[in-house]
Amino acid sequence: MIKNFRKNNIDLLFIFLSGVVLLFIASPIIGLYFNSTLNGLIETTTDVEVQESIWLTLWTSMLGTIVFSFFAIPLAYLLARKNFPLKNFVNGIIDLPIIIPHTAAGIALLGILNRNTFIGKIAETFGLSFIGNSTGIILAMSFVSIPFLINSARDGFLSVPERLEKVALTLGASKTKVFFSISLPLAWRSVLSGLILMWARGMSEFGAVIIIAYNPKVTPILIYERFTTYGLKYAVPVTVIFISISLMIFIFLKVIKKKN
Amino acid sequence: MLKLENVNLSAGKFSLSNINFEVEKGDYFVILGSNGVGKTILLESIVGINKINCGNIYLNSDEISKKEINQRNLSMVYQTIDLFPHFSVFDNIAFPLKNRKEKKVQEKVIELARTVNVEDKLNQKPDTLSGGEMQRVALARCLATDSKILLLDEPLSSLDTKSKNELKILLRNLNRKGITFVHVTHDYEEAISLANKIAVLENGTIVDVNEPEIIFKNPKSEYIANFIGHKNFLKGKVKSIQNSDLKKFIVDNYLEIYCLTDLNDGEGFLIISSDDISISNQKEISSNRNNFIGNIIDISKAKIGYEIIVDLGYKFAVSISKESIENLKLSIGKEVWISFKASACKIYR
Numbered sequence: 001m002i003k004n005f006r007k008n009n010i011d012l013l014f015i016f017l018s019g020v021v022l023l024f025i026a027s028p029i030i031g032l033y034f035n036s037t038l039n040g041l042i043e044t045t046t047d048v049e050v051q052e053s054i055w056l057t058l059w060t061s062m063l064g065t066i067v068f069s070f071f072a073i074p075l076a077y078l079l080a081r082k083n084f085p086l087k088n089f090v091n092g093i094i095d096l097p098i099i100i101p102h103t104a105a106g107i108a109l110l111g112i113l114n115r116n117t118f119i120g121k122i123a124e125t126f127g128l129s130f131i132g133n134s135t136g137i138i139l140a141m142s143f144v145s146i147p148f149l150i151n152s153a154r155d156g157f158l159s160v161p162e163r164l165e166k167v168a169l170t171l172g173a174s175k176t177k178v179f180f181s182i183s184l185p186l187a188w189r190s191v192l193s194g195l196i197l198m199w200a201r202g203m204s205e206f207g208a209v210i211i212i213a214y215n216p217k218v219t220p221i222l223i224y225e226r227f228t229t230y231g232l233k234y235a236v237p238v239t240v241i242f243i244s245i246s247l248m249i250f251i252f253l254k255v256i257k258k259k260n
Numbered sequence: 261m262l263k264l265e266n267v268n269l270s271a272g273k274f275s276l277s278n279i280n281f282e283v284e285k286g287d288y289f290v291i292l293g294s295n296g297v298g299k300t301i302l303l304e305s306i307v308g309i310n311k312i313n314c315g316n317i318y319l320n321s322d323e324i325s326k327k328e329i330n331q332r333n334l335s336m337v338y339q340t341i342d343l344f345p346h347f348s349v350f351d352n353i354a355f356p357l358k359n360r361k362e363k364k365v366q367e368k369v370i371e372l373a374r375t376v377n378v379e380d381k382l383n384q385k386p387d388t389l390s391g392g393e394m395q396r397v398a399l400a401r402c403l404a405t406d407s408k409i410l411l412l413d414e415p416l417s418s419l420d421t422k423s424k425n426e427l428k429i430l431l432r433n434l435n436r437k438g439i440t441f442v443h444v445t446h447d448y449e450e451a452i453s454l455a456n457k458i459a460v461l462e463n464g465t466i467v468d469v470n471e472p473e474i475i476f477k478n479p480k481s482e483y484i485a486n487f488i489g490h491k492n493f494l495k496g497k498v499k500s501i502q503n504s505d506l507k508k509f510i511v512d513n514y515l516e517i518y519c520l521t522d523l524n525d526g527e528g529f530l531i532i533s534s535d536d537i538s539i540s541n542q543k544e545i546s547s548n549r550n551n552f553i554g555n556i557i558d559i560s561k562a563k564i565g566y567e568i569i570v571d572l573g574y575k576f577a578v579s580i581s582k583e584s585i586e587n588l589k590l591s592i593g594k595e596v597w598i599s600f601k602a603s604a605c606k607i608y609r
Contacts, residue, residue, distance in 0.1 A: 166309045167342045169329040172359035185346050
């Protein structure tokens, strides 16, 4: 009886504490919807600046995720399968963008991508510039979000029994075929999770992007600008629309992932 | 067909040295050894998953130990299931065929599936199959390689009796059709029922390679002796006694046992059947040349009667009836004498 009471007691305590955390996460988001009016939302949805900003945010983050996945996934595979000197150091480097302030990440990127640096000059000879344009936005977004893809994909590859890869080799498959027919498909759920996380994290990036490219404005910067210029009332509708679109996309992707 | 010559290898806690054996075409070659002696590592080294430290591995006279895994043309069925979980049964069997760009994949997969009796499972995923079915699919996938020799790592150990018997029949049939097998196991009954040649792996090396009858009639290892019920198995040296037919068998310069043998002096193995040892409360005067005092450390029910373990520095198992235990008032801890004839000692080399 006492045992049951204690058990029930601890269950109730945990349910209460969990509720507090969930409320803490959900209430500001739900509050946004209550604080916005239908007219305000319709007006903002038809605002060309908002439409262009959301589209810019979506495609830059998506393109960054796709381009960098060609580098991040092989790196994740190597980290899962090979042992090499300074492996822990390499793992530490991968997590750096997560732990440093994102404005500092932006400053660091600006330091190597501006027109006076070697990389900046080479890019300029091809008529490219990283500062104040979508290329810079892609790089800033990818810089802060790529650890999510690498870590998730590495965990995915680690969960694939190495023996299956070796069995595939004994059955005459080349290493390339083993990677594409065994390792990658079996790690795909984690890789897809990493891709979704990287895309999401890139879309929400503010600190690094504002240093590299204030214009063209990605949505987090547009929200910030409307808040500082016009106040909370004008920032809320953009925020609501951006969150709604993001939620719809992620729910859609999660459903696809689950089906896979 | 497959020959290992002075192979040494180490992987993790396993270390194997001086491995030598030759598998002929059509052999069903079983490598027998207890769990944890490195049987799987040995097979993995043959297929190339582990590197060997030195020695040579020949497949049809071709030295393959330096070749990449996918160039060796050897494949292996593991104890635990190793089917690709995201492929159907069809795709699993087709995998090696597609790797070598085989034509008529469909027909060959169906033929192989029929051989191992899984033709009605081709569209299923591995996780919907029973253990026996999964092993049969793994076997079909191995057969789909153009290798004429298959390596099996305890393929029967995780199966129930019915599946085990079905798979044994299948393996024997495949062997009759000309497929050569190298099969590792810790189960001597499995070895006897399948092998035409057995290698015994003990203490990190192959201690004996021979036909099953010879291996089990003249055991050269404690492992085999234990298998066939000879629990009294000792390693030692034979030493002649001047002007006597008897010889001494000396174990660790400590225990001296009289024996009758025509073997010359040197190292050997001694086996005494537990049925040939008698037990008494006092030293008996008899024709038994070997009399030792020790303490009973265990009494247990045996298949027939009881078995008593007497510790005299070395443990001896003695077979005894329930009546004798009661008459002699035997109990654990009691000091007793054991005796046996010199002619009861079988010495092997």
